[in-house]
Amino acid sequence: MTLLAFNKPFNCLSQFTPEPDSPAATLADWIDFPGVYPAGRLDRDSEGLLLLTDDGRLQARLADPKHKLAKVYLAQVEGEIDAAALAALRAGVTLKDGPTRSAGAERVEEPDWLWPRNPPVRYRKSVPTSWVQLTLREGRNRQVRRMTAHVGFPTLRLVRVAVGPYRLDDLRPGEWRVIDG
Incomplete structure (x- = not known):
């Protein structure tokens, strides 16, 4: 299991693939670590801690509001x-x-x-x-x-x-x- 902490900059999408016609950066512009995916999201205009993992169960636990983290x-x-x-x-x-x-x-x-x-x-x-x-x-x-x-x-x-x-x-x-x- 891998867990990454990333400081997501302003104007960066919480995904690895770009959106058509969007000048926003993506996680791929910053993170060169294969197999990890965001556990939750931050809006493009928000900054700060974004967690990424290669463990689907951990990803669900971190992102799902029912766990009340x-x-x-x-x-x-x-x-x-x-x-x-x-x-x-x-x-x-x-x-x-x-x-x-x-x-x-x-x-x-x-x-x-x-x-x-x-x-x-x-x-x-x-x-x-x-x-x-x-x-x-x-x-x-x-x-x-x-x-x-x-x-x-x-x-x-x-x-x-x-x-x-x-x-x-x-x-x-x-x-x-x-x-x-």
Whole structure:
């Protein structure tokens, strides 16, 4: 069994094959390790920890929400996120596809270890930003972005830092490492 931790860069698809007419990079542009496949997904415009494995059962366990592995995200949001928005995120919000489970949500400072995004997040002098750490135990399409927008603080940048016991640690964008099992 092989398990890789990969720091997926911005504008990279969570797949090895390109999409027609898409300029986005793929995992094949970064990972030269045959036989591994992503366990879960990150959107093209999200960054951070993506796990890959050659073990189908492990892949299912890591990706399937019924196993309730905590996924930890750092989100830069538009505006100064407040206690009411954080409380709503913690309680769970109702999106178009139904209510979300309760989530861990706390305001944090921008991490000093975080790399600059390329291209940078749009800067507007009149609109401040803040950071929130979210811990989810489900994985809907674009869930973090939809949740923060629902409480009035749209996500500008999203970085996944952990999946269950696996952490991004010091991997830089585009770097990967084998995790000893």
